[in-house]
Each structure stands twice: as C-alpha cells, then as structure tokens.
Amino acid sequence: MNLDKNSTNDFILDVQHVSKMYATHQALNDVSLSVPRGQIFGLLGPNGAGKSTLIRIITQIIRRDTGEISFNNKPLQPEDAENIGYLPEERGLYKKMKVGEQLLYLSRLKGLTKNEAMDRLKIWFEKFDIKPWWNKKVEDLSKGMQQKIQFVATVLHQPALLILDEPFSGFDPINANIIKDEILEMKRKGTTIIFSTHRMESVEELCDHVALINKSQKILDGSKKDIKNSYRTNVYQVEHNKSFENLGDNFEILETEKNDDHFLSYIQAKTNGLGNELLHNLINQTDIISFQERLPSFNDIFIMLVTGKTTYKNTQQEVQHYE
Amino acid sequence: MNKIWLVIQREYIIRVRNKTFLLTTFLTPLLFAALFVIPILLMVSSVSNKTIEVVDENNLFQQKFKGKNEFVGKKNKMSGEEIIFQKSKYTNIEEARNAFKESKKYALLHIPKLDIEKPKGVKIYAEKGLSVEVESQITQIVETTIEEAKIVKFGIDKQMLDKVKTDLDVETLKTTGEQNNSALLYGVGFGGGIIIYMAVFIYGAIVMRGVVEEKSSKIIEVIISSVRPFQLMMGKILGIALVGLTQFALWIILTLVIVTGITSFLGADKMAEQQVKQNTEMLNEKQAQEVDKKTKKALSGINNITQDLPITKILVAFVLYFIGGYLMYSALFAAVASAVDTEVEAQQFTTPISMPLIISFVMGQFILREPDGAIAFWLSIFPLTSPVVMMMRLPFDVPLWQLTLSISCLFLGFVGAVWLAGRIYRVGILTHGEKITYKKLYQWLFLKI
Numbered sequence: 001m002n003l004d005k006n007s008t009n010d011f012i013l014d015v016q017h018v019s020k021m022y023a024t025h026q027a028l029n030d031v032s033l034s035v036p037r038g039q040i041f042g043l044l045g046p047n048g049a050g051k052s053t054l055i056r057i058i059t060q061i062i063r064r065d066t067g068e069i070s071f072n073n074k075p076l077q078p079e080d081a082e083n084i085g086y087l088p089e090e091r092g093l094y095k096k097m098k099v100g101e102q103l104l105y106l107s108r109l110k111g112l113t114k115n116e117a118m119d120r121l122k123i124w125f126e127k128f129d130i131k132p133w134w135n136k137k138v139e140d141l142s143k144g145m146q147q148k149i150q151f152v153a154t155v156l157h158q159p160a161l162l163i164l165d166e167p168f169s170g171f172d173p174i175n176a177n178i179i180k181d182e183i184l185e186m187k188r189k190g191t192t193i194i195f196s197t198h199r200m201e202s203v204e205e206l207c208d209h210v211a212l213i214n215k216s217q218k219i220l221d222g223s224k225k226d227i228k229n230s231y232r233t234n235v236y237q238v239e240h241n242k243s244f245e246n247l248g249d250n251f252e253i254l255e256t257e258k259n260d261d262h263f264l265s266y267i268q269a270k271t272n273g274l275g276n277e278l279l280h281n282l283i284n285q286t287d288i289i290s291f292q293e294r295l296p297s298f299n300d301i302f303i304m305l306v307t308g309k310t311t312y313k314n315t316q317q318e319v320q321h322y323e
Numbered sequence: 324m325n326k327i328w329l330v331i332q333r334e335y336i337i338r339v340r341n342k343t344f345l346l347t348t349f350l351t352p353l354l355f356a357a358l359f360v361i362p363i364l365l366m367v368s369s370v371s372n373k374t375i376e377v378v379d380e381n382n383l384f385q386q387k388f389k390g391k392n393e394f395v396g397k398k399n400k401m402s403g404e405e406i407i408f409q410k411s412k413y414t415n416i417e418e419a420r421n422a423f424k425e426s427k428k429y430a431l432l433h434i435p436k437l438d439i440e441k442p443k444g445v446k447i448y449a450e451k452g453l454s455v456e457v458e459s460q461i462t463q464i465v466e467t468t469i470e471e472a473k474i475v476k477f478g479i480d481k482q483m484l485d486k487v488k489t490d491l492d493v494e495t496l497k498t499t500g501e502q503n504n505s506a507l508l509y510g511v512g513f514g515g516g517i518i519i520y521m522a523v524f525i526y527g528a529i530v531m532r533g534v535v536e537e538k539s540s541k542i543i544e545v546i547i548s549s550v551r552p553f554q555l556m557m558g559k560i561l562g563i564a565l566v567g568l569t570q571f572a573l574w575i576i577l578t579l580v581i582v583t584g585i586t587s588f589l590g591a592d593k594m595a596e597q598q599v600k601q602n603t604e605m606l607n608e609k610q611a612q613e614v615d616k617k618t619k620k621a622l623s624g625i626n627n628i629t630q631d632l633p634i635t636k637i638l639v640a641f642v643l644y645f646i647g648g649y650l651m652y653s654a655l656f657a658a659v660a661s662a663v664d665t666e667v668e669a670q671q672f673t674t675p676i677s678m679p680l681i682i683s684f685v686m687g688q689f690i691l692r693e694p695d696g697a698i699a700f701w702l703s704i705f706p707l708t709s710p711v712v713m714m715m716r717l718p719f720d721v722p723l724w725q726l727t728l729s730i731s732c733l734f735l736g737f738v739g740a741v742w743l744a745g746r747i748y749r750v751g752i753l754t755h756g757e758k759i760t761y762k763k764l765y766q767w768l769f770l771k772i
Contacts, residue, residue: 023766056753059548061548065771081548081549087545088545090544091542091545092542092545094540095536095540096337106545106546106549109329154545
C-alpha cells in the first residue's frame with residue numbers, strides 16, 4: 001500500500017523488492033520503499049519485524065538475497081558507505097581508546113583526511129562543550145557522554161544519508177533533546193534521515209514520511225500527513241458539562257463517559273469536514289470544555305493494520321489537536 | 324586497501340603505546356642480559372677458596388705437597404674457586420679436630436694408617452656438612468692418589484698404563500665432512516621451536532582478545548559499516564603481527580646492546596683469556612691438557628657456529644614460519660572469538676584448535692632425537708604443526724625440497740585458514756548471545772550473508 005501522493009521522484013534511496021532469508025527465517029520479504037531526499041523517514045515496526053536487517057542491507061553490512069537498491073539514482077556501491085552515517089542499535093566505542101583519537105579513527109574510516117576530521121571535530125567539541133574530553137579514555141566517560149561521542153562519530157563525515165537505529169534508547173531526556181535538535185538541524189541543511197524505531201509515538205513529531213514493517217513485510221508507506229488523513233476515522237472527542245441527545249443525521253454518539261463534573265463523548269461524523277457543523281450543533285445543547293478530532297496515532301494505525309481492529313480511543317493517550 | 328592500512332595502524336599504535344608492552348619489551352632484555360652477565364659477575368667477584376686441612380698419617384699426599392705446605396686440588400672453571408689442601412700442624416687427629424673447630428677452614432680430611440689394597444677409615448669432618456660437589460672432589464683426589472700408590476707398589480709400568488688408557492674423542496661429522504655439534508643443534512632446534520610455539524600463542528591470544536573486545540564493546544557494527552569484516556579481521560591480524568615483530572626486534576637489539584655494553588665494561592675478553600691460562604696451570608697436567616683441548620674445541624665450536632648451523636636458513640625460516648604459523652592460528656582464533664561474547668567462551672574453542680600446536684611441541688623431544696624420521700618429516704610438512712616441528716628439524720639441515728614443500732603447504736594452510744576464518748567471522752561478529760557449537764560454525768561457512 002503506497003500512500004505517497006505527492007511523490008517528487010527525488011529519492012536518495014530506492015529499495016526495490018528486497019528479500020533476505022536467514023537459515024530458516026525469512027527476515028525480509030519483497031520489501032520496496034523509497035526515501036525522499038531531505039526528509040526524515042520513519043522506519044517503524046515491532047521488534048524483530050526486519051527493520052535492522054533492512055538497515056544492515058542498506059549499510060552493506062550484509063547482502064540481500066534478491067532485489068535492487070539504488071543510492072543517489074545509481075546502484076548502491078561499497079564506496080557509498082562514505083556517504084552514509086549509521087548509528088546502530090547495538091552501539092559502543094573502544095573503551096580503552098582516547099576520545100579524540102577514536103573519533104579521528106572512525107572518521108578516517110569514513111574517508112575523511114586527518115586534517116578535515118580535526119577541523120570538524122574542533123567545531124563539534126565546541127558545540128557540545130566537551131573540549132576537556134579529548135584526551136580522556138572512553139571508559140572514564142558517563143553513558144550519556146559516550147552517546148554524544150557516538151553521535152558525533154556518526155555525523156562527522158557529513159553523510160547525505162543518516163541512519164539512526166533506535167537513536168533515543170538509553171538517552172536521558174536532556175541528551176535526547178540535544179540530539180533531537182541536532183537531527184532537525186541536519187535536516188535543515190539537507191541531510192536525509194532514516195529513523196528506525198519500535199516506539200512509534202516517539203517519532204510522530206519528527207518524521208515527514210513513514211514506512212511500517214511487520215513480519216518481514218512492508219505494510220504501509222507514505223507521508224505522515226497522507227497516512228494520518230487516510231486513516232482518519234472522523235471521530236471527535238468532546239468534553240462537556242451537560243448531556244445531549246440528538247446531534248442530527250450526520251452524527252452518531254458512540255460513547256459517553258461521565259467523569260467527576262463533566263462528560264466525555266466520542267462522536268462519529270459521517271464524512272470529512274463536518275467539525276464546524278458538529279460544533280454548531282453542540283453549542284446549542286451544552287457547554288463545551290474541549291473539542292478535538294481524534295486523529296489516529298501510528299500506534300493505532302499499526303494495531304488496526306495488524307489486528308484489523310479499529311479503535312477510536314487513543315491507545316497512546318496522544319491527541320492530535322483539531323486545527 | 325587504504326582502510327585496511329588504517330586498521331593496521333590503529334591496532335599497532337594502541338598496542339605499542341600500551342604500558343604492558345613497553346614494560347615487557349624493555350624489561351625482558353634486561354632479564355636476558357642478566358642471564359649472560361650474572362655468571363660473569365659471579366666469576367669476577369666472589370672467588371672464595373675452600374681450604375681442606377689434611378691429617379695424613381699415611382703420608383699418602385707426600386708426592387702432592389712436594390715439600391710445601393699446601394697444594395691446589397681442584398679449580399672450579401666457572402667461578403675460579405679453588406679447593407686447597409693444607410698440611411695440618413697436628414699428627415694426632417683428636418688434636419687436629421679440636422683445633423679445627425676454632426679455625427675457619429672448610430673441612431678436615433683424615434687419612435689414617437691404612438692398607439692401600441683395602442683402604443678404610445678415611446674421614447672428612449666439616450662444620451656445616453659438605454656440598455656433594457666438594458665431597459666427590461675430595462674423594463676423587465684421595466682415590467687417584469691411592470691408585471698412584473698402588474701402581475708404584477705393584478710395580479706397574481706407568482708408561483705402559485698410560486698407553487693402555489684410552490681417551491676416545493668422537494667427532495660427529497656430516498657426510499660433507501663438516502663438523503657437527505649435536506648438543507648445539509639440539510639446543511638451537513628446541514629453542515627455535517619453543518619460540519615459535521610461544522609467539523603463536525601469545526600473539527594469537529592478543530588477536531582473540533581484540534576481536535572479543537570489539538564485540539563486547541559493541542563497536543563492531545559501527546566499524547563494519549565503514550570497512551568490510553574481512554578487512555577489519557586482516558587489519559587486526561597484520562597489525563598485531565607487526566607488534567610481535569617489533570617486540571622481537573627490540574628484544575634482540577636491546578639484549579645485544581646491554582650484553583655488549585656490560586661485557587666490554589668488565590673487559591670480559593681478557594677475563595676469558597685468563598681463565599684458559601689458569602686452567603692450563605692445573606695440577607694434573609694431563610687433565611689440564613685435556614681440559615684445555617676441550618675448552619679450545621668448545622671455543623672453536625662457538626666460533627664455527629656459522630659453519631655448524633645453516634644460520635641464514637634458520638633465520639629466514641624463523642621469520643617465515645613465525646609469520647605463517649601466526650597468521651594461520653590467529654585467523655582461526657579470530658574466527659572463534661567472533662562467534663562468542665566473552666573471552667572465557669573463546670578459550671573453550673581455542674584449546675581444540677591449538678591442539679596440533681601443542682602436539683608438535685610435546686613431540687619435540689622425539690623429533691629432536693630422530694629429526695629425519697617419518698613422523699618428524701610428516702609433522703614438518705603438515706601446516707598446523709610445521710612451524711614448530713620444522714624449526715626443530717632445521718639445525719639438522721633439512722633438504723631444500725622438504726623446506727620448500729613445507730613452506731608451500733604452510734602458505735596454503737594460511738590461505739585456507741584465512742578463508743575459513745573470514746567466512747565464520749562475518750557471521751560471528753553480528754551474532755549475540757547464541758550458544759555456539761562446532762556444527763553452527765560449520766554451517767556459517769556456507770551461509771550466504
């Protein structure tokens with residue numbers, strides 16, 4: 001199912017019909033997806049769905065059995081590794097090596113010269129205010145500090161494509177925010193970012209484009225806006241302080257809960273764009289405390305796609321405000 | 324290629340800068356040097372002669388004293404220590420014993436009136452108990468003296484007796500007519516074998532630890548997104564090989580420098596000369612001559628090492644067998660290390676892998692006894708055993724065709740081991756927390772990845 005309606009055809013990465021079989025286990029089954037240049041692409045799916053396998057194929061750590069991959073409109077080559085930055089889920093550093101040396105080594109493996117690497121490192125060390133760490137051994141740093149170093153190592157060679165596998169796992173909120181800001185900054189500068197995670201709520205705010213993978217197959221792919229719209233259920237959630245009964249032919253009251261001093265109702269509209277009409281009808285009968293359209297979260301969409309169950313109540317307590 | 328070079332550099336530099344490396348590299352030559360120098364120092368400094376007081380009721384030693392009060396019985400070649408026999412002031416053993424307690428002499432020898440045909444009652448008194456060496460030396464001197472007395476008593480023609488005595492000096496010669504010194508060959512063979520054996524284990528273990536470290540610190544996936552696993556593996560193995568060669572080179576150079584420095588400081592050349600001179604001044608002229616002959620032979624033996632040993636061949640072969648054996652085994656070590664998560668787990672696989680190496684070492688004595696036997700031959704061709712076994716055989720001069728065959732097989736073995744290791748490694752480094760069996764490792768060989 002491809003919901004990408006405003007396709008630009010400028011894809012930095014194009015994966016076509018890729019399959020991968022481990023000894024007895026089908027890790028990827030005919031997966032195709034295209035990553036638009038300059039966007040943040042969310043690769044979502046539960047643990048073990050095949051996200052990491054796909055990423056390892058893109059980073060050329062393992063080979064695909066079948067299928068084609070092009071990078072910058074040319075077949076993917078080993079040299080392209082220098083244009084890809086990869087922060088794996090299982091990540092670490094040489095514990096006994098000094099921070100500065102280690103970053104130099106890692107960036108030279110990505111094709112930077114020593115001088116280039118030094119110049120860029122200076123900027124990053126100032127930016128993160130970590131100059132005194134240059135000669136410290138990694139094992140003497142806290143976990144949060146190490147994660148910053150890992151991030152610098154991933155982006156230092158200024159890759160056109162950045163792949164982050166569960167980037168926030170293990171980050172404290174402060175560092176997570178710093179990294180989040182850096183990711184947005186890199187996007188602004190034109191870097192394409194693939195963002196893989198099983199915690200779907202965590203990427204909703206960052207991603208422009210999303211692909212869902214489940215059981216080795218891609219089950220959904222498209223821009224965030226399009227997906228959200230197409231899975232719009234036209235359910236409104238209203239908090240009010242008096243009960244109401246009839247809202248007209250276009251609306252059906254699905255459920256009303258009585259809370260301490262107010263009511264919470266879920267109302268199904270027949271078609272799109274009836275928000276104003278609903279408001280109008282409500283105002284005559286009750287005092288409205290809040291009013292919003294219940295847009296499904298990716299978690300809802302995912303659960304719906306996998307289990308076939310629709311839910312109008314939010315599974316993640318996350319609410320998209322009606323605009 | 325550029326990237327493999329970066330890996331080699333890193334592996335080399337971090338190890339060469341490591342404190343342990345610096346310590347072992349610079350302290351070991353001191354140890355080696357000490358082994359050379361301490362005996363020399365002992366020789367120079369601590370010459371304490373041992374005086375044996377003699378109460379000779381039989382006048383057995385009359386000939387030896389030659390009218391003087393004492394004579395030198397024996398001289399220790401290494402330390403220059405002398406055993407001096409001194410005529411006692413006393414003729415009565417009881418008086419002598421009482422006086423001896425006060426004196427600082429080493430021992431008191433009592434030769435009572437005795438029948439030289441059935442000598443009995445010779446006693447040695449000592450404050451602290453004699454060393455076995457000194458006791459046997461005293462006994463020997465008394466015995467030869469009695470023998471000489473017997474010769475006189477029985478009227479045996481001494482000249483005739485000397486003619487009867489046979490002193491066979493067997494020289495081992497090669498068919499080419501060159502001299503052969505089998506003890507030396509044995510030593511060099513054993514030494515070469517043991518060095519290769521230890522080097523392969525020590526540096527192989529370093530490779531293993533390096534691979535496990537990359538896995539357990541989880542940096543591996545970051546690295547192999549930039550370099551191919553095979554490049555990483557080879558870079559590590561080659562980098563550590565260079566560390567090993569550096570260490571060997573430094574050991575040899577530093578040891579030579581220290582030894583030359585100390586010996587020239589002490590003037591060891593002169594000392595050795597004096598040593599030979601003293602030896603020739605020994606009492607028993609015939610013995611002395613013999614000793615002198617042997618010393619000269621030993622000296623000429625050392626001078627002729629280059630003739631005795633195919634030295635260039637051995638050195639070239641050492642480097643080839645070290646590199647070949649090390650590369651082969653460390654590739655296998657890297658492979659098993661890649662499959663496991665901890666060093667302890669790795670150990671359980673390295674023991675079976677290194678079995679051929681252990682066997683070739685254990686078989687060492689057997690091989691050295693029969694360096695041209697069938698077992699020695701086959702073990703020196705088979706690549707997993709040839710590095711150690713061929714080093715043992717080499718001093719005994721191995722035909723060139725065997726050497727060529729052996730090195731070719733080693734090269735093939737190395738290529739095979741690296742191929743095998745590479746196949747396992749690329750799967751292993753991405754595997755976490757799995758129970759590893761040989762069956763699984765075998766499956767990995769043919770896994771498409």
